Amino acid sequence: MAVVAAGRVLRLGGRWSAAASGGPSAQTLRLIYTTTAAWRKNVAASGPEKYTEAFIKKQIEEFDLGKRHLANMMGEDPETFTQEDIDRAIAYLFPSGLFDKRARPMMKWGEDGRPFHFLFYTGKQSYYSLMHETYEKLLNVQKHQDQLVAQGFSLQKEKKNLVGSRWLTKTELEGMLLEKLSDDDYSRFIRLLEKLMTLPCSDIEENYIKKFSKEIAVQLQKVSTEPLKYDEQGVAFSTGEGVRKTSRATAVVYDNGTGKITVNGIDILRYFPVLQDREQLLFPFQFLDRVGKHDAICTVSGGGRSSQAGAIRLATAKALRSFVTETEVEFMRQAGLLTVDPRVRERKKPGQEGARRKFTWKKR
Amino acid sequence: MLRSVKGFICRPLKLDHGYALHMAAKDCFSSVVSQDVQTPAEKPRAIFYTNESDPIKTFQEACVMVRKPALELFTYLKNSNFAHPVVRYVIYGERGTGKTMTLCHVVHFCARQGWLVLHIPDAHLWVKNCKELMQSSYNKERLDQPLQASFWLRNFRTTNEHFLKEIKTQQKYVWGKRDSTEQGRPLGEVVEQGLTRVKNASDAVGVVLKEIKQQCCLGSFRVLVAVDGVNALWGRTTLKKEDKSPVSPEELTLVYNLRKMVMNNWSGGAVVTTLSQTGSLFKPSSAHLPHELLGKEGFDALDPFVPILVPNYTEREFESCYHYYLHCRWLQHEKARTEDGKEELRFLSGCNPWQLERLSAPL
Numbered sequence: 047m048a049v050v051a052a053g054r055v056l057r058l059g060g061r062w063s064a065a066a067s068g069g070p071s072a073q074t075l076r077l078i079y080t081t082t083a084a085w086r087k088n089v090a091a092s093g094p095e096k097y098t099e100a101f102i103k104k105q106i107e108e109f110d111l112g113k114r115h116l117a118n119m120m121g122e123d124p125e126t127f128t129q130e131d132i133d134r135a136i137a138y139l140f141p142s143g144l145f146d147k148r149a150r151p152m153m154k155w156g157e158d159g160r161p162f163h164f165l166f167y168t169g170k171q172s173y174y175s176l177m178h179e180t181y182e183k184l185l186n187v188q189k190h191q192d193q194l195v196a197q198g199f200s201l202q203k204e205k206k207n208l209v210g211s212r213w214l215t216k217t218e219l220e221g222m223l224l225e226k227l228s229d230d231d232y233s234r235f236i237r238l239l240e241k242l243m244t245l246p247c248s249d250i251e252e253n254y255i256k257k258f259s260k261e262i263a264v265q266l267q268k269v270s271t272e273p274l275k276y277d278e279q280g281v282a283f284s285t286g287e288g289v290r291k292t293s294r295a296t297a298v299v300y301d302n303g304t305g306k307i308t309v310n311g312i313d314i315l316r317y318f319p320v321l322q323d324r325e326q327l328l329f330p331f332q333f334l335d336r337v338g339k340h341d342a343i344c345t346v347s348g349g350g351r352s353s354q355a356g357a358i359r360l361a362t363a364k365a366l367r368s369f370v371t372e373t374e375v376e377f378m379r380q381a382g383l384l385t386v387d388p389r390v391r392e393r394k395k396p397g398q399e400g401a402r403r404k405f406t407w408k409k410r
Numbered sequence: 411m412l413r414s415v416k417g418f419i420c421r422p423l424k425l426d427h428g429y430a431l432h433m434a435a436k437d438c439f440s441s442v443v444s445q446d447v448q449t450p451a452e453k454p455r456a457i458f459y460t461n462e463s464d465p466i467k468t469f470q471e472a473c474v475m476v477r478k479p480a481l482e483l484f485t486y487l488k489n490s491n492f493a494h495p496v497v498r499y500v501i502y503g504e505r506g507t508g509k510t511m512t513l514c515h516v517v518h519f520c521a522r523q524g525w526l527v528l529h530i531p532d533a534h535l536w537v538k539n540c541k542e543l544m545q546s547s548y549n550k551e552r553l554d555q556p557l558q559a560s561f562w563l564r565n566f567r568t569t570n571e572h573f574l575k576e577i578k579t580q581q582k583y584v585w586g587k588r589d590s591t592e593q594g595r596p597l598g599e600v601v602e603q604g605l606t607r608v609k610n611a612s613d614a615v616g617v618v619l620k621e622i623k624q625q626c627c628l629g630s631f632r633v634l635v636a637v638d639g640v641n642a643l644w645g646r647t648t649l650k651k652e653d654k655s656p657v658s659p660e661e662l663t664l665v666y667n668l669r670k671m672v673m674n675n676w677s678g679g680a681v682v683t684t685l686s687q688t689g690s691l692f693k694p695s696s697a698h699l700p701h702e703l704l705g706k707e708g709f710d711a712l713d714p715f716v717p718i719l720v721p722n723y724t725e726r727e728f729e730s731c732y733h734y735y736l737h738c739r740w741l742q743h744e745k746a747r748t749e750d751g752k753e754e755l756r757f758l759s760g761c762n763p764w765q766l767e768r769l770s771a772p773l
Contacts, residue, residue: 321769
């Protein structure tokens with residue numbers, strides 16, 4: 047077979063005009079170089095190859111011829127050249143390392159040729175091992191529970207603070223296990239964890255459960271309000287500071303006032319002639335419905351008219367926190383009165399006219 | 411504000427009431443006025459209403475809020491001794507606090523009492539944006555302003571008609587080759603002369619002022635000189651002569667004559683003036699004290715005077731103004747009717763009348 051293949055290869059290489067018997071000098075082998083395109087057309091014109099009797103006979107003759115040539119090459123008797131001899135000859139002539147034992151693909155097994163993890167063949171070894179572990183903990187807890195019941199203790203379930211924590215997300219779990227999970231697997235795992243949580247004696251395994259839960263930061267608890275201060279006449283006051291762009295402002299808000307606000311010693315009507323700035327100052331008081339009830343004395347420096355107004359607004363809002371209940375402070379925070387405005391002037395970049403504006407685009 | 415003041419005085423021309431406008435407006439509340447005048451120390455009890463923008467057309471009425479400075483002035487005027495030289499009152503205050511309205515109120519009061527009122531709505535108009543300047547025929551160095559002079563003469567005629575018939579000239583005045591006014595003719599003729607011959611209008615004004623000054627000392631009638639924006643008389647002008655050199659106020663006939671009027675060398679009346687920063691030239695916007703706005707010259711000229719400060723609204727005044735706007739349905743916004751709306755208006759306007767008006771205009 048290999049000889050036939052070799053023969054066909056030899057034939058396909060250059061066009062030996064052995065078949066061109068109609069030529070003038072019939073038995074000379076002439077190498078005709080034709081383009082493969084012309085050659086292909088010829089073949090197409092002749093029609094599909096038919097496995098006729100003559101064709102088969104010719105193939106067999108060629109094979110036998112090749113066999114005899116091979117036997118000659120190997121120095122053996124051409125008459126008694128079996129197929130095994132042909133294979134041996136080819137293996138000798140074209141040595142290949144493909145069948146060598148060392149070229150076989152090797153698994154990373156232990157010495158006994160078995161995989162390291164006992165769940166390797168499940169495909170998701172770490173996931174199933176995790177499920178097994180969790181279930182083991184569950185059984186543990188149940189056993190503990192049974193023991194307690196046997197001893198006669200009553201079981202109470204304290205509500206754990208589930209509000210402040212959440213389970214790991216699927217991506218986080220995948221990262222932990224270093225394996226891809228499907229949604230189904232993930233939900234199964236979470237259900238198992240929740241079942242574990244609901245059992246009364248799950249406190250034993252709390253450490254284990256904590257590995258799979260995360261704390262959600264509660265923002266409200268971070269900020270603490272200052273208590274009110276009292277000055278000489280017994281009037282309550284409190285201070286606050288605010289920034290906006292490049293302005294820095296401090297405000298001292300007094301109780302029992304008439305709504306008079308002084309900025310750097312000047313009345314707001316004269317310091318902020320523009321209505322918009324005064325509206326900004328009005329906003330914290332109006333939000334808390336305390337428009338005419340407080341006096342304020344503010345100092346401000348830096349920045350322009352609008353940023354000074356914003357800074358004073360922030361400062362007064364911060365100062366007003368001490369006068370007001372917790373819920374109202376939360377409302378103020380949600381209204382954006384207590385957040386520092388992070389917008390600053392953006393830098394001008396080279397190659398552009400401003401921070402964003404590009405130069406006029408000219409087609410040529 | 412100034413616009414409204416001019417409207418207050420000039421509308422008589424366009425409407426048919428004429429001088430009677432003063433009468434008509436005060437007929438509605440004359441009794442109340444007298445009551446208030448008698449008890450000046452108390453806060454305003456009855457509230458006149460003030461309307462600042464296009465007054466008579468919008469509200470079909472002209473109202474003025476009675477405030478403490480005005481009442482103060484009324485007491486002074488009532489108790490003043492007319493044998494002494496005239497007392498000068500200078501109304502000053504921050505921008506938009508109601509100085510011009512106080513002046514109007516005083517003018518109205520005196521007119522009702524039968525005084526002769528010389529009211530100059532805005533002296534700043536005489537020192538800036540003048541289209542025509544002519545050399546004075548009377549005095550070669552001075553400059554005339556025929557337009558402003560004739561305008562003022564027209565108003566003067568409408569407001570003080572019956573006085574014009576009473577006062578007689580004491581001297582003969584020669585206007586040109588053919589025109590002259592004999593001695594003993596009523597002042598109305600001088601005014602007519604000024605109006606018909608616009609070239610002589612400024613001189614006519616000068617004559618009127620001189621006559622009134624001379625005859626007032628005799629005591630037959632009282633004169634009130636009300637000047638708004640008196641700091642214009644001693645400041646700088648934006649006018650230029652033909653050779654592009656700046657004009658100083660003394661070179662204007664009108665200003666020169668008015669200065670003489672404002673001097674306290676006559677008796678039998680009162681001079682009430684207002685300082686105004688809004689129309690003033692070359693003065694910073696934070697200046698509102700007499701010393702700053704008048705300058706050294708003006709201060710010396712007006713010294714001694716009685717200063718009257720007009721402050722922002724007090725609580726009660728603010729309330730009354732707010733209620734007036736509600737009553738006239740000037741405030742259309744629903745939230746403006748609530749308490750919160752009122753507090754907001756109070757905060758944002760800072761109890762400044764001008765600010766409050768501007769705020770409530772779009773509401």
